[in-house]
Amino acid sequence: MANEEKENLNQSEEQEAAEAEVIDADTAEESETNAEGSEGLTQIEQEKNDLQERLLRVQAEYDNFRKRTQKEKEAASKxxxxxxxxxxxxxxxxxxxxxxxxxxxxxxxxxxxxxxxxxxxxxxxxxxxxxxxxxxxxxxxxxxxxxxxxxxxxxxxxxxxxxxxxxxxxxxxxxxxxxxxxxxxx
Incomplete structure (x- = not known):
């Protein structure tokens, strides 16, 4: 019986060790996911900033084009x-x-x-x-x-x-x- 208890104890320890490994693996995955998420978030923010900057440039370019064509039209008429x-x-x-x-x-x-x-x-x-x-x-x-x-x-x-x-x-x-x-x- 003492052997049985030792075996049960060894099995429980092994089971606890396996569960601890699973928990450690889950924690590692969560931290990797968080790291990947924050990297992805900063990348998305950078892309958003780049797109906003491009949009502002395109709008400014369009305004300049519109003003230039208006001046050319006025000069042609004048x-x-x-x-x-x-x-x-x-x-x-x-x-x-x-x-x-x-x-x-x-x-x-x-x-x-x-x-x-x-x-x-x-x-x-x-x-x-x-x-x-x-x-x-x-x-x-x-x-x-x-x-x-x-x-x-x-x-x-x-x-x-x-x-x-x-x-x-x-x-x-x-x-x-x-x-x-x-x-x-x-």
């Missing part, structure tokens, strides 16, 4: 008549020259009046489209609006001032269509 104006500038120049060369105004009064009327109508059409002549004589030389073709010395003007206009320059709103050809005081 300067739509530029090509037509550039094509008509030589016509205006020729009308100016024709009016300057009229010698006997009385003999050609009807013809000259017709040319003046066409010239005036053309300039009015330019004005309606926002096209205007660039002021030159007496103005400081501006390379964005003037093209200096000659330099002269004139005591009546300050240095670097436009003395004479050789060909009119025009601008559409704030954009120069053609710079004015000018003489500049040196």
């Amino acid at each position: 300067y739509r008549s530029q090509d037509l104006a550039e094509a008509l500038l030589p016509v205006v120049d020729n009308l100016d020259r024709a009016l300057q060369t009229v010698q006997d105004e009385e003999a050609n009064k009807g013809f000259v009046d017709g040319i003046r009327m066409v010239h005036r109508q053309l300039l009015e059409a330019f004005d309606k489209q926002g096209i205007e002549a660039i002021e030159t004589v007496g103005q400081p030389f501006d390379p964005h609006q003037h093209q200096a073709v000659m330099q002269v010395e004139n005591a009546d003007y300050e240095p670097n001032t436009v003395v004479q206009e050789l060909q009119k320059g025009y601008k559409l709103k704030d954009r120069v269509i053609r710079p004015a050809m000018v003489q500049v005081n040196s």
